[in-house]
Amino acid sequence: MPAPRSHRPRGATSMPLALGTAFALGCAAPPGCGAPAGPVGLTVEETTALVRPDTKERDAWGAAVHAALGAAGQPIDAQHACMVLAVIEQESGYEADPVVPGLGAAARRALDSAARERLGRFGPDIVARVLEETPAGGAASFGARLDAVRTERALDRLFREMVEHFAGKAPGLSRAVRVLFPAIEERINPVRTAGSMQVAVDWVQAHPDAGGMAPEALREALYTVDGGVLWGTRRLFAHGGDEIAPLHRFADYNAGLWASRNAAFQEALAGLSGVRLALDGDLLGWTARGTPARGPSETERALVAWAAKGAPALGPRQIRDDLEAEKSADFAETATWAAVWAAAPGAPRARVPVLALESPKMKSGRTTEWFAKKVEKRLGDCLRRG
Numbered sequence: 001m002p003a004p005r006s007h008r009p010r011g012a013t014s015m016p017l018a019l020g021t022a023f024a025l026g027c028a029a030p031p032g033c034g035a036p037a038g039p040v041g042l043t044v045e046e047t048t049a050l051v052r053p054d055t056k057e058r059d060a061w062g063a064a065v066h067a068a069l070g071a072a073g074q075p076i077d078a079q080h081a082c083m084v085l086a087v088i089e090q091e092s093g094y095e096a097d098p099v100v101p102g103l104g105a106a107a108r109r110a111l112d113s114a115a116r117e118r119l120g121r122f123g124p125d126i127v128a129r130v131l132e133e134t135p136a137g138g139a140a141s142f143g144a145r146l147d148a149v150r151t152e153r154a155l156d157r158l159f160r161e162m163v164e165h166f167a168g169k170a171p172g173l174s175r176a177v178r179v180l181f182p183a184i185e186e187r188i189n190p191v192r193t194a195g196s197m198q199v200a201v202d203w204v205q206a207h208p209d210a211g212g213m214a215p216e217a218l219r220e221a222l223y224t225v226d227g228g229v230l231w232g233t234r235r236l237f238a239h240g241g242d243e244i245a246p247l248h249r250f251a252d253y254n255a256g257l258w259a260s261r262n263a264a265f266q267e268a269l270a271g272l273s274g275v276r277l278a279l280d281g282d283l284l285g286w287t288a289r290g291t292p293a294r295g296p297s298e299t300e301r302a303l304v305a306w307a308a309k310g311a312p313a314l315g316p317r318q319i320r321d322d323l324e325a326e327k328s329a330d331f332a333e334t335a336t337w338a339a340v341w342a343a344a345p346g347a348p349r350a351r352v353p354v355l356a357l358e359s360p361k362m363k364s365g366r367t368t369e370w371f372a373k374k375v376e377k378r379l380g381d382c383l384r385r386g
Contacts, residue, residue, distance in 0.1 A: 041077040050081050050386050055094045064226045068233035082382035084233050090375045091198040097153045097223045104147045135165050152191045153223040195222035197232025204231045251352045251372040260350040268347040273306040281353035283326040311339040
């Protein structure tokens with residue numbers, strides 16, 4: 001999710017492009033890993049000319065965008081390059097390892113919450129004891145270092161150090177601490193989006209091209225210019241082609257793949273059924289593990305009720321099976337999809353989801369629409385530079 005923009009952009013050191021792309025992809029050796037797969041239009045120099053002029057290490061950012069578009073199989077032209085650059089500008093202001101005001105305090109709250117959820121009322125007390133610990137040779141306790149942390153990468157590294165420290169001491173610790181700390185990095189770590197494009201870490205870790213890399217290695221890759229741009233570009237263009245308008249692509253980058261399509265489906269269904277639905281792009285409820293919730297969502301209930309009158313061939317089982325495809329392109333091939341659009345042929349097929357954004361990295365009161373329109377404006381500014 002978007003990080004605050006209260007800090008000024010600063011440069012970030014990138015590893016050499018070929019090596020950085022290979023590392024970020026999980027390839028064993030650079031040759032072939034970063035070779036452009038999409039149509040080459042702009043040169044590296046022309047791509048760099050689209051980068052905001054006041055950017056430090058401007059050449060590195062231009063080269064990273066050029067390589068990332070090629071690796072993602074996208075046209076290397078001004079439109080596609082500027083879409084990537086617009087997200088970078090909005091999410092980090094060209095910072096490979098963004099500074100997040102109040103990050104330490106947010107991490108403490110997240111850790112206390114996760115501990116309470118997993119370990120009950122004693123969880124926060126255990127966390128307090130853990131943070132009092134000072135590792136051998138250390139000058140400060142884990143708690144003091146957590147309070148002072150300013151960047152995502154520093155927080156990631158601190159969590160990993162804590163995991164390693166307590167893993168070695170686990171035989172002498174209570175069962176509660178042994179339950180808590182093996183999962184601390186990925187399940188408690190509040191850094192859920194990382195790098196210059198704030199790409200979702202779990203999406204990167206689940207990607208086939210991650211190549212079985214360890215979670216910590218992938219996180220480290222995201223904090224380089226090349227790795228952050230590579231994975232952010234892959235995520236930005238992970239679904240659909242140029243038929244998706246930039247505004248909706250930016251909304252989906254923020255809210256989830258196909259969220260704009262699904263929100264339009266909800267809007268059409270609301271008109272057909274007379275049921276007021278949240279236009280959030282989630283057709284089912286989803287668990288923290290990324291699996292459909294057992295109980296029916298409001299959208300599913302509205303569909304079942306409407307189908308009983310307007311599309312009797314659709315039964316509850318069919319509807320449920322179809323809705324489980326909502327996170328993929330396959331949903332547009334289902335009977336449920338076809339039935340709704342047959343009954344509402346003139347309704348828009350995409351709309352920005354109505355979602356409030358909640359994140360320790362940003363101010364309250366912001367929405368997916370706010371994010372998408374800000375990035376769309378930056379896209380226009382970039383194209384005018386070109």
